[in-house]
Amino acid sequence: MTMIPQEIIRIKRDGGTLGGAEIASFIHGLADGSISEGQVAAFAMAVWFSGMSLDETVALTLAMRDSGAVLSWADMDRPVADKHSTGGVGDNVSLMLAPIAAACGLAVPMISGRGLGHTGGTLDKLESIPGYDIKPSETLFRQTVREAGCAIIGQTADLAPADRRLYAIRDVTATVDSVPLITASILSKKLAAGLQSLVLDVKIGSGAFMTGLEEAETLARSLVGVANGAGVRTTALITDMNEPLADAAGNALEIENCLAFLRGEKAGTRLETVVLSFAAEMLTTSGLVADPAEAMPIARRALKSGAALEHFGRMVRCLGGPGDFVERSQSYLAKAPVILPVKAERGGFLEACDARAIGMEVIALGGGRTRPDEPIDHRVGFSGLRPLGTKVEAGEPFAFVHAASGDQAEKARARLVEIYAVGDETPAGRPTVLSRISG
Template identity: 80%
Template structure:
C-alpha cells in the first residue's frame, strides 16, 4: 500500500500510533524531497502535540539512521564506543574523553557538532587547530580511528541526511523541543557511526537546554530507551550546568585547557570528575572494565602515563594538524590581542552565576555565531574562571577576558561582574554528577 503523507499526519495528529512501515516511508519521502516542507512541518507539529511511543521513536530513529550510509567497523577488533552531550558552557569533555578512552583500548568515532545557541561547539574548538579537517574522507576517518583510536569529526553529507532536512524545518517551526524528535535527531547520527555502546551527558541548570531535573530525566530516559531498543548499549548521566564546567570558555582557549587537562594539570576539578566518570562508564559499557572503580583506575592510568595526550596528538596530526601541535600549541593557537583580568570588587565567595550568560558573552565577543554562515573568532573568550564556592579577596581576579579590542574587553569585563555574584556566605555544594539513567 502506498503511504499517503497527509494520512500519516492526520493519524499522528489524532494521537494514533504509527507502524514501522509508515514511519520508514515518511522518512524516505523526507530524505528524497518527495514530501513537501509543509507536510514535514505538519508532521513535526503533530508529534510535538501527540508525542510518540518508545516503539515509534525507535522506528523513527532507525529510519533516519538508514536514510544514508551506516559505518561498519568490522575491520577494527576493538569495542566501538562514543559519548554525546546535550551541550553546555565550558563543556570540552569530548576533547579529553575520546583520547582517554582510546588509550584504554576503545575505538571512538565521535560525530560532533558546532555551537548551538549559547553552547560551545566541539568542531568550532577543533578548528582552532591549523589544518584540522573536521570532515575527512571515509578512508582518512578509518585510518585515524585505526592508528589513533579516536577521531572527532563532523557529520558528513551521507550520514543521516534525513535529519539535516528535518532539523532545518523543525528549527523554524517551533518544534525543536519535542523529546521524541530530539531523541531521533541525536541518535540517528550516533547510530549511523556504527556504535556498539554509547554514554550520554544530559545537562541541567541555567546553562543547559534542560533547566529542571524532571525534563532532563525525561529526555535521558527517552534517549537511553531508544538507543537500547536500537541495539546499542546506552546509559546516561545527568550533570550540573549551573556554572561553566571547565575554567575556560572559548574555542582556542578550550583547546589550551584540553591540553593542560591531558598533561594532568586539572586534577581535583569538576571537569576532571566528569571526564573520568564518563571514561569509566564507557569502559564498563564496552566490557573493557568490570566495574566503575576498575574503569576509573584505567582512565587515570591513561591520563597519568601520558598515553591519552599522545592519542590526542596523533589524532590531530592524522586529521591535518601540525605534527608538533601538542608540544608547540602556543605557536599555533591564535591568541587574543587584549587580555584583561576581572577582579573581585570586594571580599567574599563566588556564590552563583548564570552560565548561559557566560556562553552568550563568548558569542558577543565573536567566539560564536548569530547566523549559521557567520565566521567566528577562535581567539576570544574567558580563561581562569574560578569555580563557585571559591573564597576570593578584593582585587583578586576570578576570570580573564580574551578579546579582539580594548573596548570589547572592557565591556565583557563589566558584563562578567554582573553575571557572577559574590557573597559573604559560601554557597551550598552541588554535586556535578546528579544522577544516572540506565534503562
Template identity: 60%
Template sequence: MVFLPQEVIVRKRDGEVLTRGEIGQFIAGLTDGSVSHAQAAAFAMAVFFRNMTLDERVALTEAMRDSGTVLDWSDLDGPVVDKHSTGGVGDNVSLMLAPILAACGVYVPMISGRGLGHTGGTLDKFDSIPGYTTQPDNELFRRVTKEAGCAIIGQTADLAPADKILYSIRDVTGTIENVSLITASILSKKLAAGLGALILDVKSGSGAFMPTLDKSRELAESLVNVANGAGTRTAALITDMNEPLATAAGNALEIRNAVEFLTGKHRDPRLLEVTLALSAAALELTGFSGNARHAVHAALSTGKAKEHFSQMVTMLGGPADFVEKMDSHLEAAPIVRDVFAPNPGVVGAIDTRGVGMAVVALGGGRRMPTDTIDHAVGFDRLAGLGARVDSETPIARLHARDEATAADAERRLIVAYRLGDSAPKHPLIPERIDFREGA
C-alpha cells in the same frame, strides 16, 4: 497502496500511534523530496503537541539513521564507542575522553557538532588547531580511527541526511523543544556512526538546555531507552552545569585547557571527575571485565591518552609537535586582562548561560549561522561557585580582539556572577540513567 503524507499528519494530529511503516515512509519521502517541507513542518508540530510513544521514537530514530550511510567498523579488533553531550559552557570533555578510551583499547569514531546558542562546539575548538581537518574523507577518517584509536570529526553529508532537513524545518517553526524530536535528532546522527555503545552526558542547570533535574532526567531516559531499543548499548550521566565545567570558555582556550589536562600540567577538579566518570561508564558499556575507573585513570596518568591525542591531531593535519609547543600554534588574543567584581564576596550563583553568551559577544560563538568564529577569544581562570573574589582576586581573565567587544563581554560576565556570603552545593553527577525494559 499509495502513500499519502497528509494521512500520517492527520493521524498524529489526532493523537493516534503511528506504525513503523508510516514513520519510515514519511522520513524516506522527506529525504527523496516526495514529502514537502510544509508537510514536514506540520508533522513536527503534530508531534510537538501529541508527542510519541517509545516505539514511535525508536522507529523515527532508525528511519532517520537509515536515511543515509550507516558506518561499519566490523574490521576493527575492539569495541566501538562514542559519547554525546547535550551542551554546556567550558565542556571540553570529548577532547580528553576520546584519547583516554583509545588508550584503553576502545575505538572512538566521534562525530561532533559546532556551537549552538550559548554552548561551545567541539569542532569549533578543533578549528583552533592549524591544519586540523574536521571534514576528512571516509578513507582518512577510518585510517585515523584505526591507527590513533580515535578521530573527532564533523558530520558528513551522507550521515542521517533526514535529520539535517527536519532540524532546519524545526528551527524555524517553533518545534525544537520536544523530547521525542530531540531524541531522534541526537541519536540518528550518533547511531549512523555504527557504534557498539554510547555514553551520554545530559547537562542540568543554569548553563544547560534542560535547566531542571526533572527535564534533564526526562531527556536522559528517552535517549537511553530509544538508543537501546535501536540496538546500541547506552547509558547516561546527568551532570551539573550550574557553573562552567572547565575554568576556560572559548575555543583555543579550551584546547589549551585540554592539553594541560592530558599532560598533567593542570586539571580542573570538576572536569577531572566528570571526564573520568564518563570514560569509565563508556568502558563498562563495552563489557570491560576489569576495574574501569582504574583503567581510565591509568590511561591518563601514564601519558598514553596524551599520545593518542597527539597522534590523532597529527594524522588529521595538525602540527606534529602540537602538544609540546601548543602556545606557538594557538592564536592569542591581543587584549588579555583580568575582570574584577565591583564588590568583594563569595561566588554564590553563576548564570552559566550568561557566561556562554559573553563568549559569543566576544566573537567566540555565532550570532548568525554564517558568522566566522574568532578562536582566540574567551575567558580563562574562571572562578567557580564558593570562590572568594575581591579587588586582587578576579572572577576571570578576559581574552578579546578589540576594546569594544572586551568592554561588552566584561559587563556581561560581571552580571552573570552573583556574589554573597556562601554558595549552594550542587551534586556534580546527581544521577546515572540505565536502560529499563518496558520503559
C-alpha cells in the same frame, strides 16, 4: 500513496500519532531536499508541542540513521564505544575523553556536532586547529580510528544526512529542547557510526537544555531506551551544569584547556570528575572492564602516563592538523587581539551564576551562531573562569574576556560581572554526577 508533507505536519500539530512509513517518508524528503526549510521548521515545532511516543521516536531515529550510510566495524579488534553530551557551557569533555578511552584500549569513532543554542560545539572547537579535517573520507576516518584509537569528526555527507539538516534548523527555531528530537538527533548519528556501546551525558542546570531533574531523567530514559532497543549497550549519567564545566568557554580557548587537562594540569576539578567518570563508564559498558571499581584507576593511569595526550596528538596529525600541535599549540591557535580581566566588584565568595547567559555572551562575542550558515570567531570567549565557591577580593580577576575589539570586551566584562553573584558565605557544594540511568 505517499502522504504530502503538510498532512504529516498537520497530524503531529494536532497531537496525532504518526506511523513509521509516514515518518520515513518525511525524513526521506528532509534528506533529499524535496521538503522546504519552512516545512522542516513546522514539523520540528509540531513535535516540540505535541511530543512523540516511544515507537514514533524509534521510527524517527531509525529513519534518520538510514538516510545515509551505516558503518560497520566488524573487523575492529577492540570494542567500539562512544559518548555524547546533551550540551553545556565549557563542556569540552569529549576532547579529553576520546583519547583517554583510546589509551585504555577502546576504539572511539566519535561523530560530533556544532554548537546548538547557547552551548558550544565540539566541531567548532576542533576547527580552531589549523588543517584539522572534521569531514574526512570514510577511508581516512577508519584509518585514524585504527592509528590513533579515536577520531572526532562531523557528519559527513554519507552519515545521517537528514539529521545534519534538521540539526541546523532546530538551532535557530527554538526547538532544540524537544526530547524526541534530541533523542533522534543524538542516536541517529551514533547508530550510523556502528557503535557497540554508548554512554550519555545528560546535563541539568542553568547552562543545560534540561533545567530540572525530572525532565533530565525523562530524556535520559528516552535515549537509553531507544538505543538499547536498537541493539547498542547504553547507559547515561546525569551531571550538573549550573556553572561552566571547564574554566574556559570559547573554541580555541577550550582546545588549550583540553591540552592542559591532558597534561595533568586540571587535577581535582569538576571537569576531571566528569571526564574520569565517563571514562570508567565507557570501559565498563563496553565490557572491556567487568568490575566498575577497576575502571577508574585504569583511566587515571592513561591520563597520568601521558598516553592520552599522545593519542590526542596522533588523532590531530592523522586528520590533517600539525604534527607538533600538542607541543606547540600556542603557535597554531589564533589569539584574540583584546584580553580583558573581569574583576570582582566586592569581596566574598562566588555564589552563583547563570551558565546559559555565559554561553550567550560567547555567542555575542562572535564565538557562536545565530544563523546556521554564520561564520564564528574561534579566538573569542572567556578563560580563567573561577569555580563557584571561590573566595575573591574586591578588584581581583575571576575571569578574562577574549574579544575582537575593545568595545566588545568591555560589554562582555560588564555583563559577566552581572552574571556572577558574590555572597558573604561559602555556597553549599553540589554533586557533579547526580544519577545513573541504565537499560
